[in-house]
Amino acid sequence: QVQLVESGGGLVQAGASLRLSCVASGRTFSSYAMGWFRQAPGKEREFVGTITASGGGAYYADSVKGRFTISRDNAKNTLYLQMNSLKPEDTAVYYCAAGTNPNNRWYRAWAYWGQGTQVTVSS
Numbered sequence: 001q002v003q004l005v006e007s008g009g010g011l012v013q014a015g016a017s018l019r020l021s022c023v024a025s026g027r028t029f030s031s032y033a034m035g036w037f038r039q040a041p042g043k044e045r046e047f048v049g050t051i052t053a054s055g056g057g058a059y060y061a062d063s064v065k066g067r068f069t070i071s072r073d074n075a076k077n078t079l080y081l082q083m084n085s086l087k088p089e090d091t092a093v094y095y096c097a098a099g100t101n102p103n104n105r106w107y108r109a110w111a112y113w114g115q116g117t118q119v120t121v122s123s
Helices: none
Strands: 004-007 010-013 018-024 033-039 046-051 058-060 068-073 078-083 092-099 117-122
Touching: 004 092, 018 033, 018 092, 018 117, 033 068, 033 078, 046 068, 046 078, 058 068, 078 092
Parallel strands: 010 117
Antiparallel strands: 004 018, 018 078, 033 046, 033 092, 046 058, 068 078, 092 117
């Protein structure tokens, strides 16, 4: 089992950057694929991107490709989401998740979740 805690959200203007972090407890962080998902008010939680357990591969939603970068530091049990060129439509609560399949974009397939961190992008 793994517990996840996100941080780094905030209120920024369009075009700005933010870096989200997700710290995992437990000794098995490096065995999990990790993902970032987001949920805007009134909408279903959606895929943002995922990264393999080793960090050797990452996958992104088309809406964030080229602007967002996922990385991880297994020595620090930490997952990151670097968000550049933010847009108002990126406004959402961002969640990190741990699972077994980095290719799975359906949020219900992911086993462990953090509490989320709010990102608000003003125009």
